[in-house]
Amino acid sequence: MSDEGKPVEEMSFEEAMRALEEVVGQLERGDVPLEQSIALYERGAKLKKRCEQKLKEAEEKVAAITLDAEGQPKGTTPVEGL
Known part of the structure; x- marks a missing residue:
């Protein structure tokens, strides 16, 4: 499934990453x-920015979950094997 017709601003991280991989492959x-290469490069830059934005949002959510009201780490349980 191609995400070419969907606006970059509405894409999930996975959609933007998949579309970015398609752009890179074509280039x-x-x-x-x-002229098409230039347009692809511009789209790739937008997709990269979207991926970075979605990753930052995810990092902020994780930070909010793992910090208490004073900004101190909450009790966490280490992941087995790490």
């Missing part, structure tokens, strides 16, 4: 005209 093959 690496080098079989697209120059």
Whole structure:
């Protein structure tokens, strides 16, 4: 399934990452005209920014979950094997 028609701003992290991988693949093959390559590069930059934004949001959610009201770590249980 292609996410090409969906606005980047509405994509989930997974959708944006998948679309970014498609863009990179097309650019690496080098079989697209120059003007299309420029458009792909611009789309790739938007997709990269969206992925970074979604990762930051996820990090903030994790931080909010793992810190108490004073900003101190809550009691956490280490993950087995780490």
